[in-house]
Amino acid sequence: MDCSHIQFCADQSKVDFEQLQRLFVRTAFWARSRNMDDLKIAIANSNPVVTVWDGDRLIGFARATSDGVYRAAIWDVIVDPDYQGVGLGRKLVETVISHPLVSRVERVYLTTTHQQSFYERIGFERNETTTMVLHNSKSTEDLARRIQEQLPIAIDK
DSSP: OOOTTOEEEOOGGGOOHHHHHHHHHHHOGGGTTOOHHHHHHHHHTOSOEEEEEETTEEEEEEEEEEOSSSEEEEEEEEEOGGGTTSSHHHHHHHHHHHSHHHHTSSEEEEOOSSOHHHHHHHTOOOOOSSOOOOOOOHHHHHHHHHHHHHSSOOOOO
């Protein structure tokens, strides 16, 4: 496949949310239920956000969050199945990694379900011993409220 016409864009304002939602449904089993409002919030709180375009068709997406010094995390790396296997996913991840908010941190984290070998070829290492997750739920919200009620501190929202 000739990819010389494919464009990478790091401008958040250029994200087409309808196409992005369709791309998630088509490409990412873990993100099929994401709604448009939540996608807008996630992207507004991410930097960089990189989209990949074939003309006016969105064919790839990735985003990151970073503190700019110590840690960054890459999220939601997806490439349309019609365009996989030609190096666009690798270039997409490398574009995110090369952004100053990501390239200058000590560690970049990424979570993947089935693509470990793909990310290892880019330079990521498996890290199976330190990752933990908190699933926010009603009970978590209740716990946070109870802790806040017990502590004599004010937390700005």
